Amino acid sequence: MMAKLSREQLNNGVICSSAGNHAQGVALSARKLGCDAVIVMPVTTPEIKWRSVERLGATVVLKGDSYDEAQSYAKLRCEQEGRTFIPPFDHPDIIAGQGTVGMEIVRQLQGPLHAIFVPVGGGGLIAGIAAYVKRVRPEVKIIGVEPSDANAMALSLCHGQRVVLEHVGGFADGVAVKVVGEETFRLCQELVDGIVLVSRDAICASIKDMFEENRNILEPAGALALAGAEAYCKHYGLKGETVVAISSGANMNFDRLRLVTELADVGRKREAVLATFLPEEQGSFKKFAELVGRMNITEFKYRYDSNGKEALVLYSVGIYTDHELKAMVERMESSELKTVNLTDNDLAKDHLRYFIGGRSEVKDELVYRFIFPERPGALMNFLDTLSPRWNISLFHYRAQGESGANVLVGIQVPPEDVGEFRSRADNLGYEYMSEMNNEIYHLLLRSPNKV
Numbered sequence: 001m002m003a004k005l006s007r008e009q010l011n012n013g014v015i016c017s018s019a020g021n022h023a024q025g026v027a028l029s030a031r032k033l034g035c036d037a038v039i040v041m042p043v044t045t046p047e048i049k050w051r052s053v054e055r056l057g058a059t060v061v062l063k064g065d066s067y068d069e070a071q072s073y074a075k076l077r078c079e080q081e082g083r084t085f086i087p088p089f090d091h092p093d094i095i096a097g098q099g100t101v102g103m104e105i106v107r108q109l110q111g112p113l114h115a116i117f118v119p120v121g122g123g124g125l126i127a128g129i130a131a132y133v134k135r136v137r138p139e140v141k142i143i144g145v146e147p148s149d150a151n152a153m154a155l156s157l158c159h160g161q162r163v164v165l166e167h168v169g170g171f172a173d174g175v176a177v178k179v180v181g182e183e184t185f186r187l188c189q190e191l192v193d194g195i196v197l198v199s200r201d202a203i204c205a206s207i208k209d210m211f212e213e214n215r216n217i218l219e220p221a222g223a224l225a226l227a228g229a230e231a232y233c234k235h236y237g238l239k240g241e242t243v244v245a246i247s248s249g250a251n252m253n254f255d256r257l258r259l260v261t262e263l264a265d266v267g268r269k270r271e272a273v274l275a276t277f278l279p280e281e282q283g284s285f286k287k288f289a290e291l292v293g294r295m296n297i298t299e300f301k302y303r304y305d306s307n308g309k310e311a312l313v314l315y316s317v318g319i320y321t322d323h324e325l326k327a328m329v330e331r332m333e334s335s336e337l338k339t340v341n342l343t344d345n346d347l348a349k350d351h352l353r354y355f356i357g358g359r360s361e362v363k364d365e366l367v368y369r370f371i372f373p374e375r376p377g378a379l380m381n382f383l384d385t386l387s388p389r390w391n392i393s394l395f396h397y398r399a400q401g402e403s404g405a406n407v408l409v410g411i412q413v414p415p416e417d418v419g420e421f422r423s424r425a426d427n428l429g430y431e432y433m434s435e436m437n438n439e440i441y442h443l444l445l446r447s448p449n450k451v
Helices: 007-012 021-033 047-055 067-081 092-108 124-136 152-159 182-191 200-214 220-236 254-267 284-292 322-334 346-350 378-386 415-428 439-444
Strands: 014-017 037-041 059-062 115-119 141-147 194-198 243-245 271-279 296-301 310-318 339-341 365-373 391-398 404-412 431-434
Touching: 014 021, 014 067, 021 037, 021 047, 037 047, 037 067, 047 059, 092 124, 092 182, 115 124, 115 220, 124 141, 124 182, 141 152, 141 220, 152 182, 152 194, 194 220, 200 220, 200 254, 220 243, 271 284, 271 322, 271 346, 284 310, 284 322, 322 339, 346 404, 346 439, 365 378, 365 391, 365 415, 378 415
Parallel strands: 014 037, 037 059, 115 141, 115 243, 141 194
Antiparallel strands: 271 310, 271 339, 296 310, 365 404, 365 431, 391 404
8 A cells, every 4th residue: 555655645654553563564664665654552552562663663652542542543643744544454455465465375385275264353464365365266265263252253244244342352452353344344245255263262272382383472363363273174174184374463472471371271171270169177178189080280279268168169170181071070079069160261260260268248249340451540540430439349450461451340339329330430431341140250259148
């Protein structure tokens, strides 16, 4: 797109809004073309990303807590300064430029090719690749991959029209888009063979695989297609075929690696997270250990409750098969030790596995997950909005190296105040969702006689 700009347009400069790769692409193109570039990024953008853009010679402006706010500012400044706005995905020239990735694949891989797996955010990359590959190699499948909590393209294709997501998971921030592009959706409807959805655990497992095999560290969006390719091949039992997965980025913050290592073993079924209820009596711990058997315990949390008849034990076991895990749970249940597998519950893995204070009954407690922007003052803004109007009964902050922090909050709100609470929470501007119907919350935190 930038190569086609006139000299007058180049002299006036360009501007774009982006949280990652697009910003670097515009900055590099501007440097090659001798053009001034302004890149507007959310204030929550990881430092590694905006520093990379600065090194390419562009002017970085950090504005707004979300991509939408950054884009609004960029378009306003575009009008004020007469710059050319370079959209991230929804423009024919952008799509064509990204389609050159497909051209390179076809030119470099002359033999049979079953499928190309492409990470999907706004849809520019997959639309461009599909437009080229389907013209020259129509037998090759083009398959998009999205996180299960950021599946705007999958839902749009399913409903036959663009769908706007209410909430978008931010773990794979490079593809965290609420609505896909108009032109990209049109092309994907016509040309794309399907979409694979993958979990956060599967993405982490693919990051670990890439590191162990090639010593390369991908960011979550960069490992997305790899996770999708593996899931597809496993589901269809694909053998002896050639597939391509596009690893689209390596903007990995070091502090996010902690979470990746925690979840990678879960994604590869090398670790399971469980909860077991033990009677508060002598010998019960030993009995529990005997029932675990030869399974390797990798984590164990227990706290004595002098007021309770049974204790809640949170633990993890490593290197297992589905049969081994099922047999262990059945041993527990046959010995009247209630056991729950928490491995697939994100609330438990992100927050509740770290609570060892026991269960309690808190009057009028509402439990929500909030996404706090990673910037100074975010916590005080939250407290100014809701406290001391209502008492905070639970708070667990979980930094994940994302543009937003995952925070579990318990607040005592009488029934007559619920409407006011929701109004204030909406005006706060942070994404939030209720966890009141999450059975694991009731199991681990609520008093057993109230469940």
